[in-house]
Amino acid sequence: MQEFEELKHIWQQSTSASQPGSLPNVSKASALTKTKLQRTQRNGAICLVLTALFIAGLGFWGGFNFKYWYTYAAMALVCVICLAQAGLMFYIYHSIKQIDETAPTTEHLLQWEAYYTSRQRLIRWNGPLYFLLLSLAMGLYLWEVLARASGQFQLVSLSIYLGWMVIAYFYLGKKVLKKEEQRIMDIIEHLKQLEMQLKE
Amino acid sequence: MTQQETFTRLYRQYAPGIRQLCRGYTGSATQAEDLLQESFLAVWNNMHKYRGDASWGTWIYRIAVNTCLLYLRKEKTKPEKITDDALLNLAEEEYNQDGEVQLLYKCISRLPETDRLIISMVLEELPYEDIASIAGITANNLRVKIHRIKKQLTEMFNSYARV
Numbered sequence: 001m002q003e004f005e006e007l008k009h010i011w012q013q014s015t016s017a018s019q020p021g022s023l024p025n026v027s028k029a030s031a032l033t034k035t036k037l038q039r040t041q042r043n044g045a046i047c048l049v050l051t052a053l054f055i056a057g058l059g060f061w062g063g064f065n066f067k068y069w070y071t072y073a074a075m076a077l078v079c080v081i082c083l084a085q086a087g088l089m090f091y092i093y094h095s096i097k098q099i100d101e102t103a104p105t106t107e108h109l110l111q112w113e114a115y116y117t118s119r120q121r122l123i124r125w126n127g128p129l130y131f132l133l134l135s136l137a138m139g140l141y142l143w144e145v146l147a148r149a150s151g152q153f154q155l156v157s158l159s160i161y162l163g164w165m166v167i168a169y170f171y172l173g174k175k176v177l178k179k180e181e182q183r184i185m186d187i188i189e190h191l192k193q194l195e196m197q198l199k200e
Numbered sequence: 201m202t203q204q205e206t207f208t209r210l211y212r213q214y215a216p217g218i219r220q221l222c223r224g225y226t227g228s229a230t231q232a233e234d235l236l237q238e239s240f241l242a243v244w245n246n247m248h249k250y251r252g253d254a255s256w257g258t259w260i261y262r263i264a265v266n267t268c269l270l271y272l273r274k275e276k277t278k279p280e281k282i283t284d285d286a287l288l289n290l291a292e293e294e295y296n297q298d299g300e301v302q303l304l305y306k307c308i309s310r311l312p313e314t315d316r317l318i319i320s321m322v323l324e325e326l327p328y329e330d331i332a333s334i335a336g337i338t339a340n341n342l343r344v345k346i347h348r349i350k351k352q353l354t355e356m357f358n359s360y361a362r363v
Contacts, residue, residue, distance in 0.1 A: 004350045007304060007357060011323040014220065014301045021219075023211055024237040024244075033270050101242050101266050102249050102259060104336025105314075108266045194269055197314040198337055200345075 038096045045089035052082035066144055074141035081133050088126065092119070106198055113191045120184045127177060128169070135165050207244055210256055215240070217324050218264045224320035225268045227309025235271055239264040254333060261326065262334045265317050300361070307356045311349065318342070319349045 058064075059075040066072060095118070099111045142161065146154045201209075218239055222232035242263045250259055308316050314335070321331045332342045 004354050007354060008323050008325075010300050010304050011220065012325075021215060021233075021236075023208060024240045100249075101263050102246050103266070104262065104333065105265050105269065106336035108336075109269070112270070194314060197312050198335060199341075 034096060034099060034101070038093055041089045041093040041096065045086040045093065048082045048086035048089065052079040052086070055079050055082070068144050070140055071144040074137045074139075074143075077137040077140070078134065081130065081137060085130055088122075092122075106195065109191050109195050109198075113188060113195070116184050116188050116191070120181065120188070123177060123180055123184070128173065131169060131173060135169075203244075203247055207240075207247065210243065210260060211240055214257060214260050218260065220324060221261070221264055221317065221320040222268060223305055224308040224323070225313070225316045227306050235264075235268055238271065239267045242267055255330070257326070258330045258333055261321065261330070265321075265334055268317060269313060303360060304357060307353060307360065310356065311352065315345070315349045315352075318345060319353055322346055322350070 055075055056079050059072055059079075064071075095115055099115060100108065103111065139161070142157070146157055149157070215236060219232055219236045222235035222239070223229060226232050226235065239260075243260055246263065250256070254262075308319060311319065318331060318335065321334070326334075328339060328342055328346070332339045335342065337345075
């Protein structure tokens with residue numbers, strides 16, 4: 001029959017045998033959740049800013065000579081949507097960065113829970129709104145571009161575009177949103193469980 | 201002392217204890233090594249935040265505990281679920297000094313997540329005040345917990361070691 005003191009002795013034998021080992025490579029990319037999430041948001045935001053700059057460049061120097069002002073307005077709208085989304089992603093990046101890994105565990109868990117709760121609220125409106133506005137801007141842009149094509153081409157293009165929108169919004173979008181919501185709910189649930197374990 | 205020198209000193213001093221903590225938490229030597237590296241990466245990245253309110257040890261253990269708890273959120277990195285049969289086999293095959301250590305790790309890894317970390321710090325003989333400060337719970341709450349976990353762990357270890 002082992003008593004706890006004996007277990008401590010077993011444990012300490014292995015501690016004394018344990019060597020520090022080689023120093024970690026601090027320039028190595030971390031696989032931690034926090035760092036990964038930060039990277040995703042930051043890289044996504046940078047890509048969106050570059051996209052907006054590229055489209056703006058095309059608008060100014062592309063030499064398209066569009067007939068109607070609203071075609072340029074559509075390009076501007078795409079830029080604005082991309083920049084707004086990039087702004088939001090930078091904000092999320094900053095929120096993740098604010099989570100303090102050096103805080104006491106109960107506080108640290110609450111910070112993550114607050115982050116995921118706000119993320120849960122955000123994905124409900126952000127994704128659909130981003131998709132709808134972008135589709136609207138693309139539709140406006142295609143209005144003039146397609147005006148130069150034959151009636152048959154217009155019909156086919158419009159059908160494909162609308163078909164894609166319907167599938168993307170009502171099927172893919174809802175499916176992705178549901179999956180993401182479930183994932184976040186699972187994380188929040190797990191964080192709550194950990195908090196409960198500490199409170200009990 | 202430069203940041204690199206301080207970091208090297210801290211690593212040499214605390215890495216063995218943190219490795220044990222991670223080992224008890226995951227029950228796996230490979231995952232423990234990953235967690236050790238991640239914990240010290242977090243230490244390096246947060247060194248500018250150290251204000252000296254707590255000792256370096258408490259501060260580093262706090263980071264390691266937070267790293268461990270978040271690490272296991274990812275499904276693919278969940279610790280191997282150890283079945284009763286696996287534990288019995290371990291107890292039968294390796295009941296020697298090294299086997300006892302392995303069995304102890306495995307028993308710890310069957311406890312609830314926060315209990316694993318708390319008991320690992322107790323086994324490392326960290327003062328209770330420090331453990332309470334790391335976990336962010338009251339000293340009274342911690343004492344009650346430790347009493348319960350000690351009993352649970354001892355019973356579990358004995359039940360497998362007797363086989």
